Amino acid sequence: MDVTVENVIRTFGTTAALHGVSLDIRAGELIALLGPSGSGKTTLLRILAGLDVPTSGRVLFDSADALSLTVQERNVGLVFQSYALFRHMTVLENVGFGLQVRPRSRRPSRSEIKRRALELLDLVQLSGLEKRYPTQLSGGQRQRVAFARALAIEPRVLLLDEPFGALDAKVRRDLRRWLREIHDRTGHTTVFVTHDQEEALELADRIVVLNNGRIEQVGTPDEIYDAPNSPFVFSFIGESSTLPVRVKGGKVWFDDRRLDLPVRDLADGQGRLFLRPHDVEVVADDRDAITGVVTAVRRHGGSRRFELGVGETQERIEVELPSLAEQTVGSKISVLPQRWRIYR
Numbered sequence: 642m643d644v645t646v647e648n649v650i651r652t653f654g655t656t657a658a659l660h661g662v663s664l665d666i667r668a669g670e671l672i673a674l675l676g677p678s679g680s681g682k683t684t685l686l687r688i689l690a691g692l693d694v695p696t697s698g699r700v701l702f703d704s705a706d707a708l709s710l711t712v713q714e715r716n717v718g719l720v721f722q723s724y725a726l727f728r729h730m731t732v733l734e735n736v737g738f739g740l741q742v743r744p745r746s747r748r749p750s751r752s753e754i755k756r757r758a759l760e761l762l763d764l765v766q767l768s769g770l771e772k773r774y775p776t777q778l779s780g781g782q783r784q785r786v787a788f789a790r791a792l793a794i795e796p797r798v799l800l801l802d803e804p805f806g807a808l809d810a811k812v813r814r815d816l817r818r819w820l821r822e823i824h825d826r827t828g829h830t831t832v833f834v835t836h837d838q839e840e841a842l843e844l845a846d847r848i849v850v851l852n853n854g855r856i857e858q859v860g861t862p863d864e865i866y867d868a869p870n871s872p873f874v875f876s877f878i879g880e881s882s883t884l885p886v887r888v889k890g891g892k893v894w895f896d897d898r899r900l901d902l903p904v905r906d907l908a909d910g911q912g913r914l915f916l917r918p919h920d921v922e923v924v925a926d927d928r929d930a931i932t933g934v935v936t937a938v939r940r941h942g943g944s945r946r947f948e949l950g951v952g953e954t955q956e957r958i959e960v961e962l963p964s965l966a967e968q969t970v971g972s973k974i975s976v977l978p979q980r981w982r983i984y985r
């Protein structure tokens with residue numbers, strides 16, 4: 642199902658949680674709403690679910706007004722960070738719950754509900770656990786039951802709010818892949834909220850980056866990562882360092898050094914160069930590069946991070962080199978960023 646959000650504004654007293662958000666979600670897409678705390682992700686998801694109403698604007702499900710529909714009428718599948726399973730019900734009963742509480746006219750028979758619940762437990766790889774109670778499951782298993790429960794009602798759209806937020810890093814990573822697989826098999830239009838850029842980059846077909854109640858950028862993970870359209874997106878989507886630079890006649894200058902970076906379509910003037918610590922190439926000292934003295938070294942996973950003081954004002958940037966790098970505090974390093982942007 643297509644979902645269209647048109648100029649949605651949501652204010653709470655004097656706080657504007659959403660400032661006029663417009664978004665087209667295509668049928669079958671897996672969309673990540675990504676942004677820092679307070680950027681409006683949950684508010685937007687709640688509005689899609691029918692748990693909240695916008696102050697103004699429109700929400701359409703397949704071109705029909707959705708705002709006049711109740712949560713039940715919208716037929717959305719919801720999964721939250723906290724599992725919200727019914728503790729007194731078995732796994733099987735939890736999964737069948739959404740069908741069990743339907744009005745009699747639309748309620749499948751008991752045996753049909755059981756059949757569907759078992760089928761979904763198979764899909765989420767929990768076959769054999771149907772008689773257990775939620776307290777007898779791990780966090781990751783509970784969250785998979787919550788997914789099966791959300792899928793049981795054959796939702797028109799699946800809405801997930803930080804579904805893996807409460808789980809440890811390893812389980813989160815496993816469940817991400819699992820969610821992508823389930824999505825590819827079932828094809829539900831899915832919107833999930835996360836503040837974890839890695840999760841969004843790995844999972845989503847398209848990412849919607851929110852900042853202070855506004856959409857900063859919408860794009861595929863590659864578009865967002867390779868061509869962030871603002872300093873906010875650049876620094877939010879991955880690690881970054883920044884330096885003040887000058888553009889003059891198609892060349893970039895830092896202090897009195899010209900940098901060997903090709904700039905096209907950039908008008909003369911001051912700007913800020915953004916670079917990614919792991920996307921730099923170490924070059925010979927005599928190249929037109931950023932040269933600095935190492936002020937600190939630390940391990941970073943399988944590599945080493947070097948903090949450099951560069952230029953007259955000793956601006957600090959970070960670069961990442963293989964763990965065998967021999968440079969230490971006081972060494973001189975010259976680098977050229979491989980992936981970078983200049984913003985005004």
Ligand code: ATP
Binds near residue numbers: 656678685
């Ligand atoms: P988080 O990642 O912390 O959950 P979020 O991006 O989901 O953040 P929202 O929960 O949508 O952000 O909140 C957006 C803004 O709206 C925040 O400033 C928040 O304080 C405000 N807000 C949200 N719900 C309410 C409410 N019921 N009453 C008053 N203000 C609210």
